[in-house]
Amino acid sequence: MVEHSGLLGFAVRLIIIMRRGLLLITTIVFDCYGTLIDTGKGSMTAVEQILGSRQSDMDPKPFYETWKRNHHELCRSGIFQAESDIFRIGLAQTYEAFNIQGDPELDVRYMLNTLGKRAVFPEVPAVLAELSTRFRLAVGSNSDHEPLLADLSRNGLDIGPIFSSESLRVYKPSVEFFAKILESLDCRPSEVVYVGDAQIEDVKGPSALGIRSVWINRKNDKRLHSIPEPLSECSDFKELLRTSLDF
Incomplete structure (x- = not known):
């Protein structure tokens, strides 16, 4: 009886070890923009410049929101x-939506000129330095590769593998x-x-593959009903x- 109990105890411990092994986190992959790098008001400034160049007195906010929505839909199109x-x-679609006569080929330069020139959130470098002693770190972001590298480099963020949507030829989610x-x-x-x-x-994107996530919720947004519960939600x-990342 003691022998069986010993075997049972060993089996239970083995299962626990195996389960913990399956849950062991070795790598953290970070989104870049809005997570590591602050996009600030660069996009809104670009919209103001675009509307100004077209002598439009339109409120830039709905123009920006429509352009942003078009951008997301194009990224999620699968093409x-x-x-x-x-x-x-997306700019051409937004011009059409608001009946503005513009030249998307020319005017998009105002937005493209903001890329690769954005600043890191102040707390990020120290946190990455601490996490790098325990985990392998990488970046995976929706961005063309060159501006992504430029933003990480100019802010002194020396992170391991860097994956852009351009290098992967596919967008999140x-x-x-x-x-x-x-x-x-x-x-x-x-x-x-x-x-x-x-x-x-x-x-939602990584969860579909069984990857757990941490949601950086700086704006204190409510979680959408369709979004699975993240491993953790952080206000900064x-x-x-x-956050407990060791299992």
Whole structure:
């Protein structure tokens, strides 16, 4: 009887060890914009410049919101195009929606000129330095590759593998985006946590592949009903250090 109890106890401990092994997080992949890098008012400034160049007195906010919505729909269409082209096509659609006579080929330069020139959130470098002692770090972001590299470099963020939508030829929230990252990192979904600020792209997207996520919710948004519960929700990047990522 004692022998059976001993075997049973060993089996239980073995199962626990195996389950913990399957849940062991070794790698954190970060979204860039809105997570590591502050997009600030660059996009709104670009919209104001565009409308000014067309002598339009339209309120820039609805123009920006429509352009942003067009941008997301194009990224989620399943047809890959460079983000610079998506900016241009989305601008053309927005001009049409508001009956503004413009030249998307020319005017998109105001938006493209803001790329690669954005600043890191102040708390990010110290948090990344701490996390890098415990995990392998990577970046996976919806962006053309060159401006992504420029923003990370100019802000002194020396992070391991960098995956852009341009290098992967697919956008979040597609499962293919995350599958390609896992393949390149040689990781199982259970070994990776994805950290980002967008509910659809950064929480729902990776969850479809079994990757757990941490939602950086700086704006205190309510979680959408269609979004699975993340591993953790943080009001700022520093909270990552208080999130249990070791299982």
